[in-house]
Amino acid sequence: xxxxxxxxxxxxxxxxxxxxAADRLHVAQPALSHAIRQLEDELxxxxxxxxxxxxxxTPAGEFFLAEAQRVLAAVDAGVRGARRIGEGQLGLVRVxxxxxxxxxxxxxxxxxxxxxxxxxxxxxxxxxxTAEQCDRLRGGLLGIGVLRPPVTGAGIDYRVIEVEPLVLAxxxxxxxxxxxxVAMTDLRTEPFVTYEGRDSVVREAVLRSCRDAxxxxxxxxxxxxxxxxxxxxxxxLGVGVVPASARSLPLAGVVFRDLAGAxxxxxxxxxxxxxxxxxxxxxxxxxxxxxPSARPPAAVT
Amino acid sequence: xxxxxxxxxxxxxxxxxxxxAADRLHVAQPALSHAIRQLEDELxxxxxxxxxxxxxxTPAGEFFLAEAQRVLAAVDAGVRGARRIGEGQLGLVRVxxxxxxxxxxxxxxxxxxxxxxxxxxxxxxxxxxTAEQCDRLRGGLLGIGVLRPPVTGAGIDYRVIEVEPLVLAxxxxxxxxxxxxVAMTDLRTEPFVTYEGRDSVVREAVLRSCRDAxxxxxxxxxxxxxxxxxxxxxxxLGVGVVPASARSLPLAGVVFRDLAGAxxxxxxxxxxxxxxxxxxxxxxxxxxxxxPSARPPAAVT
DNA sequence: TAAAAATACTCCATAGGTATTTTAT
DNA sequence: ATAAAATACCTATGGAGTATTTTTA
Numbered sequence: 114x115x116x117x118x119x120x121x122x123x124x125x126x127x128x129x130x131x132x133x134a135a136d137r138l139h140v141a142q143p144a145l146s147h148a149i150r151q152l153e154d155e156l157x158x159x160x161x162x163x164x165x166x167x168x169x170x171t172p173a174g175e176f177f178l179a180e181a182q183r184v185l186a187a188v189d190a191g192v193r194g195a196r197r198i199g200e201g202q203l204g205l206v207r208v209x210x211x212x213x214x215x216x217x218x219x220x221x222x223x224x225x226x227x228x229x230x231x232x233x234x235x236x237x238x239x240x241x242x243t244a245e246q247c248d249r250l251r252g253g254l255l256g257i258g259v260l261r262p263p264v265t266g267a268g269i270d271y272r273v274i275e276v277e278p279l280v281l282a283x284x285x286x287x288x289x290x291x292x293x294x295v296a297m298t299d300l301r302t303e304p305f306v307t308y309e310g311r312d313s314v315v316r317e318a319v320l321r322s323c324r325d326a327x328x329x330x331x332x333x334x335x336x337x338x339x340x341x342x343x344x345x346x347x348x349x350l351g352v353g354v355v356p357a358s359a360r361s362l363p364l365a366g367v368v369f370r371d372l373a374g375a376x377x378x379x380x381x382x383x384x385x386x387x388x389x390x391x392x393x394x395x396x397x398x399x400x401x402x403x404x405p406s407a408r409p410p411a412a413v414t
Numbered sequence: 415x416x417x418x419x420x421x422x423x424x425x426x427x428x429x430x431x432x433x434x435a436a437d438r439l440h441v442a443q444p445a446l447s448h449a450i451r452q453l454e455d456e457l458x459x460x461x462x463x464x465x466x467x468x469x470x471x472t473p474a475g476e477f478f479l480a481e482a483q484r485v486l487a488a489v490d491a492g493v494r495g496a497r498r499i500g501e502g503q504l505g506l507v508r509v510x511x512x513x514x515x516x517x518x519x520x521x522x523x524x525x526x527x528x529x530x531x532x533x534x535x536x537x538x539x540x541x542x543x544t545a546e547q548c549d550r551l552r553g554g555l556l557g558i559g560v561l562r563p564p565v566t567g568a569g570i571d572y573r574v575i576e577v578e579p580l581v582l583a584x585x586x587x588x589x590x591x592x593x594x595x596v597a598m599t600d601l602r603t604e605p606f607v608t609y610e611g612r613d614s615v616v617r618e619a620v621l622r623s624c625r626d627a628x629x630x631x632x633x634x635x636x637x638x639x640x641x642x643x644x645x646x647x648x649x650x651l652g653v654g655v656v657p658a659s660a661r662s663l664p665l666a667g668v669v670f671r672d673l674a675g676a677x678x679x680x681x682x683x684x685x686x687x688x689x690x691x692x693x694x695x696x697x698x699x700x701x702x703x704x705x706p707s708a709r710p711p712a713a714v715t
Numbered sequence: 716t717a718a719a720a721a722t723a724c725t726c727c728a729t730a731g732g733t734a735t736t737t738t739a740t
Numbered sequence: 741a742t743a744a745a746a747t748a749c750c751t752a753t754g755g756a757g758t759a760t761t762t763t764t765a
Binding site (some may be wrong): 115155156157160191199387 | 415416417418420456457458459460461473474475477478480481482484485488489491493494495496497500501504505691693
Binding site (some may be wrong): 167395 | 754755762763
């Protein structure tokens with residue numbers, strides 16, 4: 114038995130007329146008679162009760178028709194689905210985010226995705242450092258990473274979507290809270306709350322900024338993420354230097370001030386160069402105009 | 415696309431090995447390579463990522479595999495179902511019953527059917543007179559009738575499964591309630607509760623019995639069915655003459671007594687001769703030893 | 716008698732076979 | 741070096757076409 118038999122039978126059963134069914138199927142009438150006969154022989158049941166003047170569907174035919182229609186519908190669904198997946202319009206993307214990007218960029222990304230690729234499901238893994246994301250991209254555990262260059266290791270392509278200045282976060286009652294702009298050098302004597310961990314790109318940018326301003330910061334406390342860091346700042350335990358996108362995480366008792374003389378950090382979309390799954394490709398393409406490149410694309414070996 | 419493609423793909427995807435899949439499918443390996451290539455070309459998607467050393471299923475392939483399996487399962491179900499229907503082992507039989515048969519014979523019939531043909535559904539239409547059942551059998555509204563011959567009209571075959579004597583139903587305090595056997599002639603002066611309607615076979619048998627005993631009954635009341643008739647008897651409104659199977663409908667205040675000199679009535683399984691649907695045929699066959707013929711089969715034109 | 720399904724017969728497209736090559740580990 | 745998929749090529753089955761017959765309403 115082949116799909117041909119089911120297609121032929123379904124059409125004949127629906128029209129109750131071999132000639133018209135043959136027309137619809139673009140085959141000659143004897144081909145139909147033959148195929149239906151084959152089908153009935155294989156099943157050992159009459160599906161159609163036919164005289165030369167009328168064709169009726171038997172109870173067995175009625176039942177088989179229902180199944181045949183299910184089958185043909187399932188085939189159709191399979192074809193469509195497979196094609197959609199092939200075009201990257203259906204499936205599950207796992208997207209990783211660095212700390213603050215989860216707050217500032219995730220909402221826009223999610224909204225854009227559900228609007229443009231409604232059949233693509235989004236799975237989010239937040240609070241991943243750049244190095245962790247690169248590993249997971251290579252391992253296929255992530256499809257796309259929202260991270261801060263430079264990327265570590267080989268095989269990762271990325272596109273910078275934002276160049277953010279570092280800004281100052283101080284308690285609302287801090288002496289610098291009143292200044293519209295603060296210079297890095299003003300922070301020489303301040304106790305710092307910094308990000309913890311060796312691999313944090315922001316942490317490195319902050320330390321570099323201090324070095325460039327001619328001092329080594331008094332790192333009084335460390336926090337595992339931006340939210341915790343700001344909480345410590347609100348508690349008056351020190352000042353924080355964080356990416357501007359942290360402003361989308363307002364916390365009572367913390368004010369943000371522009372920082373003159375501080376480094377910038379970048380935010381980029383990254384993916385594994387070797388496995389350009391159609392899903393990731395279309396998702397990246399769909400995100401092109403929501404997150405345009407902030408600089409010409411760059412690749413790192 | 416044909417089922418062949420789905421069968422081949424499913425097997426390769428399950429084994430992840432063209433050679434072993436070819437063995438399982440009893441075809442040569444190049445045939446598989448070719449068929450899968452065809453399928454992928456038609457879909458425009460790679461379903462299998464293959465090197466000469468390993469075969470992996472792509473996400474599109476994963477999805478398509480699931481659909482293919484659904485399809486193959488549905489085809490199988492369709493084949494099995496159609497065959498079962500062809501053999502009459504699946505489907506819905508509508509069975510009609512005359513008044514008392516519903517109480518005396520329906521339980522046994524239903525039990526036998528669910529046990530022997532568990533996939534056959536039973537739809538019961540009770541309280542149908544013989545003439546009504548014959549019409550419905552001819553019209554295809556009933557598959558089988560449990561009725562009292564003689565059948566009316568042409569095209570109905572039947573098999574007598576029971577020859578029942580008529581018995582007497584009297585109030586428990588009636589003068590005849592004490593007799594072990596009552597003769598028809600003893601009823602000459604009794605008020606009768608009879609079945610209503612012109613076509614009732616039992617009613618005619620009762621009237622004939624009275625005529626044979628030399629009297630015309632005093633038909634004081636009429637009831638639309640055995641249950642109602644017995645209720646009137648219990649109420650002391652008269653005596654009833656009913657088929658012996660009415661004994662399976664015990665009612666407080668009514669006692670049954672054998673009747674000497676009364677006619678017998680038959681109970682038969684009847685079906686439409688022209689449309690011997692496999693369902694009806696197997697059901698009748700399955701009922702053969704639960705309801706053996708009480709006399710050699712008879713046909714009426 | 717006429718419409719429509721079945722049958723008879725022919726042809727070529729293609730499914731599937733064998734032999735061989737290519738490729739990745 | 742070798743297992744395994746792809747390629748090349750060939751054969752024959754059978755799907756589908758045309759012409760015709762059969763059937764029944």
